[in-house]
Amino acid sequence: xxxxxSGPSSxxxxxxxxxxxxxxxxxxxxxxxGLFARRGYNIESLTVSITENPDVSRMTIVVGGDELVxxxxxxxxxxxxxxxxxxxxxEFAAVERELAxxxxxxxxxxxxxxxxxxxVFRARIIDMGERAFIIEVTGGxxxxxxxxxxxxxxxxxxxxxxxxxxxxxxxRTA
Amino acid sequence: xxxxxxxVMLECLRREGVAHVFGYPGGSVLPIYDALYxxxxxxxxxxRHEQGAAHMADGYARATGKxxxxxxxxxxxxxxxxxxxxxxxxDSIPMVAITGQVRTTVIGxxxxxxxxxxxITIPVTKHNFLVKNAADLPRTFAEAFHVARTGRPxxxxxxxxxxxxxxxxxxxxxxxxxxxxxxxxRPTTRGHEVQIKRAAAAxxxxxxxxxxxxxxxxxSGAQAEVTELAERTNILVTTTLLxxxxxxxxxxxxxxxxxxxxxxxxxxxVHNCDLLIAIGARFDDRVTGKVDRFAxxxxxxxxxxxxxxIGKVRQPEIPIVGDVKTVLQVLLxxxxxxxxxxxxxxxxxxxxxxxxxxxxDGGLYTEAIVEHIGEATEWKAVMATDVGQHQMWAxxxxxxxxxxxxxxxxxxxxxxxGLPAAIGAQFARPDERVVCLSGDGSFQMxxxxxxxxxxxxxxxxxxxxxxxxxGMVRQWQEMFYHERYSHVDLEQSPDFVKLAEAYNCIGYRVxxxxxxxxxxxAALEQTNRPVVIDCSVTGAExxxxxxxxxxxxxxxxxxxxxxxxxSAPNADPEGWSYxxxxxxxxxxxxxxxxxxxxxx
Numbered sequence: 001x002x003x004x005x006s007g008p009s010s011x012x013x014x015x016x017x018x019x020x021x022x023x024x025x026x027x028x029x030x031x032x033x034g035l036f037a038r039r040g041y042n043i044e045s046l047t048v049s050i051t052e053n054p055d056v057s058r059m060t061i062v063v064g065g066d067e068l069v070x071x072x073x074x075x076x077x078x079x080x081x082x083x084x085x086x087x088x089x090x091e092f093a094a095v096e097r098e099l100a101x102x103x104x105x106x107x108x109x110x111x112x113x114x115x116x117x118x119x120v121f122r123a124r125i126i127d128m129g130e131r132a133f134i135i136e137v138t139g140g141x142x143x144x145x146x147x148x149x150x151x152x153x154x155x156x157x158x159x160x161x162x163x164x165x166x167x168x169x170x171x172r173t174a
Numbered sequence: 175x176x177x178x179x180x181x182v183m184l185e186c187l188r189r190e191g192v193a194h195v196f197g198y199p200g201g202s203v204l205p206i207y208d209a210l211y212x213x214x215x216x217x218x219x220x221x222r223h224e225q226g227a228a229h230m231a232d233g234y235a236r237a238t239g240k241x242x243x244x245x246x247x248x249x250x251x252x253x254x255x256x257x258x259x260x261x262x263x264x265d266s267i268p269m270v271a272i273t274g275q276v277r278t279t280v281i282g283x284x285x286x287x288x289x290x291x292x293x294i295t296i297p298v299t300k301h302n303f304l305v306k307n308a309a310d311l312p313r314t315f316a317e318a319f320h321v322a323r324t325g326r327p328x329x330x331x332x333x334x335x336x337x338x339x340x341x342x343x344x345x346x347x348x349x350x351x352x353x354x355x356x357x358x359x360r361p362t363t364r365g366h367e368v369q370i371k372r373a374a375a376a377x378x379x380x381x382x383x384x385x386x387x388x389x390x391x392x393x394s395g396a397q398a399e400v401t402e403l404a405e406r407t408n409i410l411v412t413t414t415l416l417x418x419x420x421x422x423x424x425x426x427x428x429x430x431x432x433x434x435x436x437x438x439x440x441x442x443x444v445h446n447c448d449l450l451i452a453i454g455a456r457f458d459d460r461v462t463g464k465v466d467r468f469a470x471x472x473x474x475x476x477x478x479x480x481x482x483x484i485g486k487v488r489q490p491e492i493p494i495v496g497d498v499k500t501v502l503q504v505l506l507x508x509x510x511x512x513x514x515x516x517x518x519x520x521x522x523x524x525x526x527x528x529x530x531x532x533x534x535d536g537g538l539y540t541e542a543i544v545e546h547i548g549e550a551t552e553w554k555a556v557m558a559t560d561v562g563q564h565q566m567w568a569x570x571x572x573x574x575x576x577x578x579x580x581x582x583x584x585x586x587x588x589x590x591x592g593l594p595a596a597i598g599a600q601f602a603r604p605d606e607r608v609v610c611l612s613g614d615g616s617f618q619m620x621x622x623x624x625x626x627x628x629x630x631x632x633x634x635x636x637x638x639x640x641x642x643x644x645g646m647v648r649q650w651q652e653m654f655y656h657e658r659y660s661h662v663d664l665e666q667s668p669d670f671v672k673l674a675e676a677y678n679c680i681g682y683r684v685x686x687x688x689x690x691x692x693x694x695x696a697a698l699e700q701t702n703r704p705v706v707i708d709c710s711v712t713g714a715e716x717x718x719x720x721x722x723x724x725x726x727x728x729x730x731x732x733x734x735x736x737x738x739x740x741s742a743p744n745a746d747p748e749g750w751s752y753x754x755x756x757x758x759x760x761x762x763x764x765x766x767x768x769x770x771x772x773x774x
Contacts, residue, residue: 023358029302031296038297069484075482081301081321084358 017089020059023082045163093169101161105155106133179308180205180339186315196227200247200604202274205339222622226594228258233598241268247285260298264585268327275335300328308341312349320354324710325361326480365496376507380449382517389416390454399502408514412440418580422756423573433461435566438528445727452476454498456544467726531739540639544571556608560592563645566717590619600632614640624677631702641713674706683708
């Protein structure tokens with residue numbers, strides 16, 4: 001699969017979180033991700049999961065670009081037969097969350113400080129080894145970037161992030 | 175009644191009214207060919223290469239508006255279709271490509287003649303399907319044809335594994351959906367009424383409007399509406415390469431093609447207009463050149479059935495998403511008559527000052543060949559071209575009377591397209607004269623289909639504009655690469671007359687215009703045998719006018735002998751002039767071959 005994943009520094013213009021509701025068919029992920037690669041759009045992150053309706057999958061894609069680029073992306077996505085709906089969450093209030101697991105070096109002399117950081121960020125230590133912790137943290141992208149930066153001086157051995165998921169506030173649905 | 179998947183597939187094609195399938199057999203489609211063995215009502219045309227099958231289905235679709243169907247086996251058969259599918263995709267041509275696939279049990283195991291054709295064709299199909307159960311065939315084919323022909327038309331591929339073709343299912347005949355409902359696919363055909371009224375107001379206000387008409391007007395069958403709009407408002411029309419035929423090119427309001435090799439007057443008109451009315455056109459780079467200098471002072475109305483075309487290249491002030499014919503019918507209710515004014519006179523002045531010219535000195539020029547084909551067939555021939563200089567000369571000089579008379583590879587620019595596309599068109603319109611204009615380069619890319627034309631006794635006329643080089647590439651090397659002629663020399667080609675004869679066609683070689691006329695007259699006598707005319711044309715000619723890639727009308731290069739040739743006698747030959755028959759012609763074509771657009 002040809003995903004163009006690039007760091008936040010490469011983002012041109014605004015970041016947009018778009019939700020794409022697709023028919024839950026084999027190969028639909030390839031159609032969507034291929035479209036981004038083919039038309040030269042950058043995906044910052046992409047998550048896919050089933051929804052309340054088992055026939056429908058939901059993709060949450062964070063993409064960089066100005067309004068015109070986003071308009072083209074939305075229109076091109078809508079042309080895919082299996083795409084049912086495309087919603088841009090930049091347009092209205094939405095809750096955004098991402099989950100990260102961070103394995104950080106934890107020498108005895110550093111543990112207190114790390115635990116303090118974890119507490120301030122309302123993260124959790126979910127595994128504690130002799131030399132390293134695994135920290136689980138949930139929140140917006142900014143928050144996760146921030147805790148990553150604070151943990152970095154201790155030495156991050158490994159990090160995995162789910163990518164953003166989003167949901168509209170109130171009773172509105174995608 | 176128990177039927178195999180292959181037999182069910184044929185039932186599906188019958189339900190869709192398919193009369194012709196262009197195909198080539200192989201291991202994974204053996205059950206389908208076994209079913210075809212008993213089939214009398216669907217004609218299978220055996221091609222010589224699968225690429226030919228795809229182009230034939232494409233030519234068939236362009237000549238009729240119906241969905242063209244091609245069939246190939248798995249692996250190499252399927253991959254050989256890809257160029258033809260991509261060609262249809264770029265030009266929005268309705269097509270259903272059926273491919274065999276290895277058994278479902280070995281898919282993904284690198285089985286013999288396995289290719290992931292649904293994966294390969296995602297970027298070049300409107301949609302594709304891999305059928306895993308014969309019971310899904312009726313719905314799949316109904317959706318495939320529906321998607322191919324509705325909205326912005328395009329190719330759809332259906333991949334059928336061998337075991338699905340063999341699988342037997344109970345068939346009662348009523349499994350085929352009478353109506354297709356796809357919740358995630360509902361194209362907008364009716365334009366927004368408010369926007370249409372705004373467009374009418376903009377037309378009323380404009381001092382220097384131009385109609386810029388593309389292939390969407392042809393595929394929606396809107397010739398009558400385009401002509402009516404032009405006539406009522408006296409707005410001059412320029413068409414794209416694929417828009418040819420959306421209005422008769424003998425119409426006094428038609429300026430011919432615009433863009434890189436368009437007429438100078440059409441390009442000047444577009445450059446200086448204050449309102450550009452884009453109808454089923456997509457602001458292709460061969461039309462616009464440098465985008466931000468294209469029609470720089472114009473407000474833009476953009477009518478297109480594909481929302482993604484709106485604002486893709488040029489942001490319109492008035493976007494209208496909908497089927498061209500439907501939108502124009504509503505627009506015509508709001509548009510007031512408008513007299514011809516100074517703007518029309520200005521364009522006429524450009525037309526006089528910058529006409530299309532070539533030396534009418536009796537020499538064998540491709541332009542002269544094109545004009546003679548037109549005159550000898552009363553401009554009624556279905557004209558299929560290949561790609562290159564001859565294509566551009568044909569676009570300039572073949573004055574299309576009716577839609578679906580002009581068959582050319584626009585977006586993809588596929589050399590080798592012409593001959594098979596002409597064959598497809600001839601199957602679609604057996605009683606009409608189909609002419610293929612090719613080049614010595616293009617012709618050699620699908621020559622093998624001469625055998626197909628010959629076996630089926632098609633009275634095709636293939637004219638090869640033989641300049642013993644890859645003319646368009648040579649022209650670019652001359653103009654932009656310091657005359658460094660790298661690998662464009664085709665002096666060593668086969669003897670095309672002998673080649674034609676080897677394929678049981680008639681072959682002529684001509685070196686003068688006089689000889690060409692005689693050979694063409696003889697070819698017109700043929701009723702059941704293809705004729706190949708190898709025309710040894712004057713070499714090293716360039717196509718003018720030309721706006722170099724990415725530049726503007728200010729950099730347009732005119733014919734180097736424009737001044738001299740403009741004042742020469744017969745600069746504007748007597749063609750046919752626009753008459754009532756032209757409108758009648760288009761209506762006949764629409765009635766006979768229409769139905770490209772169904773209401774959704």
